Amino acid sequence: SQKIEQNSEALNIQEGKTATLTCNYTNYSPAYLQWYRQDPGRGPVFLLLIRENEKEKRKERLKVTFDTTLKQSLFHITASQPADSATYLCALLYNQGGKLIFGQGTELSVKP
């Protein structure tokens, strides 16, 4: 079965630095990959989507890359701020109209 792995350890960085989170998957590549943000006690919120034929996608301070050779997506937050502190989830879709499969999430903490 398909497995998705995200950094299990929390990532702690200093304000202003770039945070980089990793999402690795096994077996075959998804049609596309999404990143969500989840704050404590709340539901995940969609951030970005990248398709299998795209290498990179940007939105404001966020950047996502997708390497189907490495079977990996990287999620970057530049000029990080304490308000970026949250858990970030990657999710993969394997066919159009199918179900999302979520990773377990990585907790990010940005210190002032």
Next chain:
Amino acid sequence: DADVTQTPRNRITKTGKRIMLECSQTKGHDRMYWYRQDPGLGLRLIYYSFDVKDINKGEISDGYSVSRQAQAKFSLSLESAIPNQTALYFCATSARTSGRDSDTQYFGPGTRLTVL
């Protein structure tokens, strides 16, 4: 008002009790989902429904049942709750479109369920 609402937000119950969690949405989406979230395990799909007459089992459906009462309502039942069903439960919706950005999911605020 929130687009996806869940009731109750918190529930404590005893082993063996029947519990129903409800989800309503005003987004007009056809697709609805129920997930549970446990520490370290991420979100796991329990059931999903692509329209009112379509119900499908997800990864961990044992011990759960669902009802899609209308396009906007999708409820999750635990027929006889057990302690290992203690978790955070989320409802989500997505649109059925042919566009490339379909399947973005919109989540409710969650229900924290404790089974003693």
